[in-house]
Structure formats: structure tokens, C-alpha cells
Amino acid sequence: MSDTIRHVMIRGRVQGVGYRAWVEYEARVRRLEGWVRNRRDGSVEAVFAGPETVVSDMIAACQRGPSAARVDAAQHDAGSPDLLNLRDAGEGFSVLPTV
Numbered sequence: 001m002s003d004t005i006r007h008v009m010i011r012g013r014v015q016g017v018g019y020r021a022w023v024e025y026e027a028r029v030r031r032l033e034g035w036v037r038n039r040r041d042g043s044v045e046a047v048f049a050g051p052e053t054v055v056s057d058m059i060a061a062c063q064r065g066p067s068a069a070r071v072d073a074a075q076h077d078a079g080s081p082d083l084l085n086l087r088d089a090g091e092g093f094s095v096l097p098t099v
Contacts, residue, residue, distance in 0.1 A: 004052040005034075005079035010044040010062055012072035019044050020095050022066040027093045030054050035087040037096035045099075047079050047086070 010019070015038050023036040023046055032054060034047040046062070048055045063074040087094040 004055045005049045006076050007079035008046045008076040010074045013070040014044045017068035019069050033092045035094040035096050038098040047083050
């Protein structure tokens with residue numbers, strides 16, 4: 001079982017700039033479990049699960065984002081196993097459809 005699960009909402013210019021693909025890559029490099037998806041309100045939502053220090057590092061990276069993005073806010077709170085389990089079966093980290 002993962003040490004920490006965090007639910008993150010990222011706002012700013014984060015759609016149409018490769019943000020989800022960047023998050024997926026960064027999460028996989030860090031060997032985190034979870035998922036990322038666009039939301040219709042223009043934000044990006046993600047769940048990260050893994051060792052607390054690695055999850056914290058990933059959240060800090062999300063606050064910076066890829067070079068084409070402009071992150072105005074990255075709010076996070078405790079996530080749940082139910083949220084984590086929205087990812088694709090058998091996948092450590094998934095890009096989910098827009099909601």
C-alpha cells in the first residue's frame with residue numbers, strides 16, 4: 001500500500017500545453033501511482049500515491065509545470081483509495097478522460 005495519497009487541482013493555462021502528458025511522464029519517472037485528467041472548467045486534476053517525500057516533490061513540480069504552462073494555483077488535500085482506484089486497471093499511472 002502507498003504511504004500517501006494526495007488529490008491535486010491545478011489552475012491557470014494548463015490545458016492545450018501538454019500539461020497532462022508532462023504530469024504522466026513526471027509521475028512515472030518518480031514511480032508514483034495515480035492519474036491525471038482535464039476538467040471542463042479549464043483546470044487539471046490529479047491524484048498521486050507513493051512515499052510522502054516523492055509525492056510532495058511531485059506536487060512542487062506541478063506548481064511549476066512544463067515550460068508552456070502558466071500555473072496560477074495548485075491546491076491539494078488528502079486523497080482516498082477510492083479516488084486512486086479511478087485509474088485504468090493494471091496501470092500504475094493513467095491519463096483519464098475529461099470530466
